[in-house]
Amino acid sequence: METDELQQTEESRERSFEWWHHSHPTFAGITGFFAGMLFVTALPGAFVGILRLLFDYDTAEQLFPLILIALVLPITMLVKRKTRRFAQFMFVGMLVTALVVLGVTSLVLYFMVDA
Incomplete structure (x- = not known):
């Protein structure tokens, strides 16, 4: 009887994650x-933070363009068929986030200069 209860507990634990369908x-x-x-917002910020911890300001400023190496990851995901759909939506998220950030920045600068 104890093994039946253990088996039922394992089955109920497996069922609790049924909503997490990767397919x-x-x-x-x-x-x-x-x-x-997150790729557009958090990754550059974290990279700058790490650079500032390790190097002085001028060196960190010179090394910041190395963040572009991180674009290899989504481009590689576009090549593989299994991760292509994820990478397509990742690029959409990157593009939309960049457009929103640039749009808000331009509006704020416009109102600051106009005022």
């Missing part, structure tokens, strides 16, 4: 989009 049509879209948002 679900929206899984790649949602995770890819938000990964693209």
Whole structure:
């Protein structure tokens, strides 16, 4: 009887993660989009923070363009068929986030200069 209860517990634990379907049509879209948002916002910030911890300001400023090496990851994901859908949505998230940031920045600068 104890083994039956243990088996039922394991089955219920497996069922609790049934919503986490990796093959679900929206899984790649949602995770890819938000990964693209983080790629545009958090990755450069973290990279600058690490550079500033390791180097002085001038050296960190010179090394910042190395962040472009990180673009190898989504481009590589576009090549492989299994990760292509995720990478497409990741690029959409990167593009939308960059457009929103640039749009808000331009509006703020416009109102600051105009005022």
